[in-house]
Amino acid sequence: MFELNPPLPQEGSLAPGLEPAVSDLPCMASATRIAPYLQRLCRMRPDTVKAILSDGGESVVQRAIDAARNLDAQTSDADARRILRQAKADVHLALASLDLSCTWDWDKVTEGFSDFADAATEAALRVACWHISQKGWIDYADPTQPMPGIFLLALGKLGAKELNYSSDIDVVAMFDADRLPEGKMSPGEVAPRIIQLMSQILEAPTEHGYVLRVDHRLRPDPRSTPICVSTTSAELYYESVGQNWERMAYIKARPAAGDTAAAEAFLETMVPFVWRRHLDFWALEDIRAIKQQIHSTGGHQGLDNPEFDVKLGRGGIREIEFFAQTQQLIHGGRNPVLRQMRTVDALAMLAQEGHISEETARDLTHIYGLLRGIEHRIQMLNDEHTHSLTAREDQRTKVAALSGYDELARFDADVSALRIKVHDYYSDLFHETTPLSGVEGNLVFTGVDIDPETVKTLAGLGFSDPEKIISDVQGWHRGNIRATRSARGRQLLTALEPRLFQHMSETGNPDAAYTGLKTFLNGLSAGIQTLSLLATNPVILGDLIDLFSMAPRIARELASRPNLLESLLDGGFTDDLAEDTCGHFGSISSIVEDTSLDFEQAMNEVRRNFRDAHFRIRFKLLNDVRVANTAGLRFTELADCCIEALTPVARREVERKLGPPQGRWAICGLGKLGSRDLTANSDVDLMVIYEPDEGAQDAVTFFTRATQRLITAISAQTEEGHLYEADMQLRPSGRAGPVAVRLSAFKDYYRNEAWTWEHMALTRLRVIAGDSALADAVMAEKETLLTLPRDAEMIRKDALDMRDRLLRDKPAKHEFDVKLTKGGMIDIEFITQVLQLTNTDRDWGSRTVDEVLEKASGYGLLTGEEADTLLSAYRLYRTYLSFQRAALDQSIHVDEWPEALKRITAKALELNDIAAVKAAITSAETSVWQVFCRKLQRETTE
Structure with missing residues (x-):
């Protein structure tokens, strides 16, 4: 089992410049050959070495503490730094002699460090208060006494009076505005300045070293609060967002410097926060979860690794502290005897009260002291704030030698045995928690x-x-x-x-x-x-x-x-999208008959159900590659359902002001909506056609208003979001034309005025909502228009001109912008539309891209190879776009896609990886562009 003994004698003479008296302190003589910091202290403070030899280390420690405690507040900054640093050096030398010789146990050694830290902090605070008062910022009449209303709480090792050899000191600086003296500055302005100056006195390095590193990060919300916080704001913080780990920290809280009465008054207010008489379920679960997150594995993996953080590592000091503190939090609210600041005292009380066995308390207390001893010897090497035995054998050999070991292997083995014992006890704590x-x-x-x-x-x-x-x-x-x-x-x-x-x-x-x-x-x-x-x-x-x-x-x-998440709990959420098992479509459709809803209520009701349905489609698409082939249809069915539901709602809204309509209307979809191929973020291209009753006086006003209300119902942003951006630029005369076009005007425009590109767009028109008889008439007229004889050469020339303008005015963002790039979706759609307009005597069926390409091959208008090239490319692009638009906000280069999106896209396309997808797209673009140029008789494929 591990033991701490004085350092073994080291070969060789003392380092040059050392006081010969060091030889009369065997443990220090050995230590100076091992630890550069101790050697430097002995060289800097030869009189202290002599005093240790003549008066004993205990006396030297006390004199150094007294020197700090008696420091005059009116001392200059420079002198205060010098006096405190020299006192710190003496404390370090004397305590090292007492520790290494095993004259004092670890608890006496840490108490000595802590007493000096208290004295130095109190002195630095008084000096800072005096110097700030000399600027007139605050009144400080009696510098022999602490300034009223400002204080420091010690937490952590300092709070428990268990300070390490080279520890930072954890403090929380506070002020009570009601107690703080008046001055030119407000309490909130002057208090942080005092604490900043105090910290500089302690931390700033000089030729004499530094006194103490001050850590203020345990204060409430350290990223957004000043270095010194008011007691009022601290109380509000702990009441509202104080955490269980902060409750643990305050187990060790005590007044360290400044106005003790104010500090004790604040700590009294903290008692209900730290020591809850009744822990609620969630607080207990939080404590369990915190424990579970520290070294989750219960086995001994890694415990034989000689590289070991003595403070934070598995089987280290933190586990012992946590072992005690968690049980203190759970039981201390009802049993004040458990409210002990020191870890070893807490272990003793836990055993006395029957929460742990006497053997457990005895073992952990003993090991705690041994680990603290190792920690001190690590820090004696170079006065660094470190707790680690490193992988470097030379470092561990020095620590082993300071601990009295002559063999590194035995030292490593004994430390490992300590860790295993600690971790076994620790792992049994809350043993019912899951991995x-x-x-x-x-x-x-x-x-x-x-x-x-x-x-x-x-x-x-x-x-x-x-x-x-x-x-x-x-x-x-x-x-x-x-x-x-x-x-x-x-x-x-x-x-x-x-x-x-x-x-x-x-x-x-x-x-x-x-x-x-x-x-x-x-x-x-x-x-x-x-x-x-x-x-x-x-x-x-x-x-x-x-x-x-x-x-x-x-x-x-x-x-x-976040309420969208609730839809995941619906039993039908993961069912086939073709079935309305979640009732979203039914709920949207029910709006048609629910006349109790006003216009805005109907809009919101549709949006609520739309969100759930839209989320379900995207969720299924991104989790199940089988959905890729039908996602476009499902998104379109949802858009159809919303438009069908809102069409009568918009009509009724206008009827309230203008009376019953004198005619009928039909809501038509074009573009991707018309071809039933929407993606997750598609706009909807709409055209509204109406037919007035015979003798109607003002049907145009009614259907214009109704169309405007419908567009509002579809695209307006409400508290429930919006549905789609509605685009009506494909209507006759585009933006310059009326928003609702009469059937006769529709016929006349497409027969006499429409451009070739408008006839191309007409191939994808279909009626979504409105009067069924008018819908039949519109679709019949569409087919009539598309079967009129046309100049094939002119059609191809116009289509090429339009494509050239798009390439110039709306170029692809990158080579994988499969909609706009050369050889992309637009080129395939142009080919199918030109085929329909130049072969009007053929039956083109539903006129979708897939069906037109299949029929074109059958009619001999495309070779089988050309049709296969275009079909496979279009399906490749469609799937690629489906995933991109379901997941991302914009068309970014595929190399920038999240890896998971790359993987599922490749899987949906039955390709090995995204590199294969990119290769397939590049190949498809080249092949499609070649077909495009051949079929539209372009002179070059460049």
């Missing part, structure tokens, strides 16, 4: 330090910037986003974290998944309901993380509309 969903290692996001083991865990899970993620999540736990501003929201997040990070890792692109998750959480207006749903539905959680990894736009939408 971290396959995560190996730490997932610790509490406190202010970045846990090094968590950095390793996240890096191992594939995250590229673990420290940034830890910082973000720490902010979430501080209530920096709306979703975690309640205690339960933060507790739910703690419980979810292991599964979240495991799922993100499994996506293959954890960074993209994390970005989506962050967007989602940042956008939530509240968190409890959503986080509860995810906590109780792990399958949904996994599906969402998959979506986030490939579809950033869905993360944003779900954040703004």
